Amino acid sequence: MEPSTYTGENAAEARDMDAVARFYVKCALWLGVHDPAFVDAYFGPAAVRDEALAVTVPPDRIAGYAADLLATLDRIDPDRLEESGRTRHTHLREMIRALEIRAGILGGQSLAFDAEIEALYGIAATEDDPDWYDEPHAVLDSRLPGNGDLSARYRAFMDSFVIPPERLEPAFAAAFAESRRRTTEHLPLPAGERLEISYVAGEPWEAFIRFLGDAISLVRVNADLPVTVDRALAYACHEGYPGHHTMRAIREAALVRARGWIEHSVVTLASPLATVAEGAAVLGEEMIFPGPERVRFFEEGLFPLAGFDPGNADLFDAVVTASTVLNLTGNARVARGYLGGALSRQEAYRLLQDVLLLDPEATQARLRFIEEFRAYPVALAQGYRVVRDYVGDGADRWERFVHALTEPLLPGDLTSSGSLG
Incomplete structure (x- = not known):
């Protein structure tokens, strides 16, 4: 999308994604309290981390927040975004979706293992030759x-x-x-x-x-x-x-x-x-x-x-x-x-x-x-x-x-x- 086609609505959608991303970071930090292996590194603003960790949020509520974030992304039309914005929109969705699934599992939801692989990591587990070794x-x-x-x-x-x-x-x-x-x-x-x-x-x-x-x-x-x-x-x-x-x-x-x-x-x-x-x-x-x-x-x-x-x-x-x-x-x-x-x-x-x-x-x-x-x-x-x-x-x-x-x-x-x- 050329700069000349930017509108105030485009800017609002970009700000919406910024807000979604910021809350996603808090959700990830909250989930890391229950699943220490989930967060491998955090190098964002200390204020965001401190604000997030000031409270404890249970996994099922984190999963609910993730669903709300996905609904917010659904209201943003990727076609109205520039190319990098469309890429961000797609990747942010997949990051939030994986967090929602992991939080749901920790909250007691049951998921077949192959479905877990695909939902969390975006890949299918392939069958190998039993004599592979x-x-x-x-x-x-x-x-x-x-x-x-x-x-x-x-x-x-x-x-x-x-x-x-x-x-x-x-x-x-x-x-x-x-x-x-x-x-x-x-x-x-x-x-x-x-x-x-x-x-x-x-x-x-x-x-x-x-x-x-x-x-x-x-x-x-x-x-x-x-x-x-x-x-x-x-x-x-x-x-x-x-x-x-x-x-x-x-x-x-x-x-x-x-x-x-x-x-x-x-x-x-x-x-x-x-x-x-x-x-x-x-x-x-x-x-x-x-x-x-x-x-x-x-x-x-x-x-x-x-x-x-x-x-x-x-x-x-x-x-x-x-x-x-x-x-x-x-x-x-x-x-x-x-x-x-x-x-x-x-x-x-x-x-x-x-x-x-x-x-x-x-x-x-x-x-x-x-x-x-x-x-x-x-x-x-x-x-x-x-x-x-x-x-x-x-x-x-x-x-x-x-x-x-x-x-x-x-x-x-x-x-x-x-x-x-």
């Missing part, structure tokens, strides 16, 4: 030392690449520094952007990142837990560069500050936008460390810092690649089977051990993760496939990846057209 198992069996039980051999191999505690700090620092350097070769980071790393003890998590706003993130690495050398790089790419920290710093500047779209100041775990964001974060490591470049960085960077023989880097990379496929696809399959009712908890436990090759402690932790985050593992796997297929392997793959990384996109935005939006 044969190929990665065959790769592991051919590459892992020794004979016999595959799970025991895999765990023994990975245990031999746990970073010694005294070498954890230089290994993580190098992984983040190199991933940042490679990322800046393809896209500029906002002025003042920084990521701070510290090392703690006595926490249940391996590593944790929080985006604080003003393009700043804090990373906490647990020096008590065993961390294999691949995890340093995977975490640096997925959470740091070009992953969530990069994504949030750029979107904060471009969407929240430049456009005033306050809805993007709250990052929720469950929404169709999260599906694409998570998919881009997973793909990030492949983008900046394609093919042999990850092996080279293991050989020349991380292995010497961690005290490992660089001559084992190629074998280690092959094992990690196969196990990554197992975990990404396997988590989704187990979550869908278990929460969808096709698998008992005992059967899900056995699959995690026999197929994903987890030890008993890791299996229990993975089951608890699935029970808490529900459809998220499915969205992670499907989001990765959607973004990977969209990016492709053509000459414009980096242009496409940056588009998926930095723009608020729905899964349908990437699958409905082969062109950049």
Whole structure:
């Protein structure tokens, strides 16, 4: 729509969307009180957060508020908006709809698991070949030392690449520094952007990142837990560069500050936008460390810092690649089977051990993760496939990846057209 066609009514509709977005942020913060995993980050105005958290709103009422917001959006004619306004209208609707569904579930509403996946994440759970894990198992069996039980051999191999505690700090620092350097070769980071790393003890998590706003993130690495050398790089790419920290710093500047779209100041775990964001974060490591470049960085960077023989880097990379496929696809399959009712908890436990090759402690932790985050593992796997297929392997793959990384996109935005939006 050309500027000359703007009217007072258009302006009113834009202000209506601003009001809807502001109240959506409050609803998300309210829901985060009941579901702490729902709000992954908030970097909007402190006054909005303080006003929201001054009261406690039950989930069923939040769902009702979300329905009212959707009704308000229905009264706004997208055809009267400029292109960016139409995009905002569509995406805001999907964000609110996901919040309504999640609040309803917490309020006691029942929803079939496949319907939950589609309603919250905007994707359909696809059926996989029941023998999907044969190929990665065959790769592991051919590459892992020794004979016999595959799970025991895999765990023994990975245990031999746990970073010694005294070498954890230089290994993580190098992984983040190199991933940042490679990322800046393809896209500029906002002025003042920084990521701070510290090392703690006595926490249940391996590593944790929080985006604080003003393009700043804090990373906490647990020096008590065993961390294999691949995890340093995977975490640096997925959470740091070009992953969530990069994504949030750029979107904060471009969407929240430049456009005033306050809805993007709250990052929720469950929404169709999260599906694409998570998919881009997973793909990030492949983008900046394609093919042999990850092996080279293991050989020349991380292995010497961690005290490992660089001559084992190629074998280690092959094992990690196969196990990554197992975990990404396997988590989704187990979550869908278990929460969808096709698998008992005992059967899900056995699959995690026999197929994903987890030890008993890791299996229990993975089951608890699935029970808490529900459809998220499915969205992670499907989001990765959607973004990977969209990016492709053509000459414009980096242009496409940056588009998926930095723009608020729905899964349908990437699958409905082969062109950049």
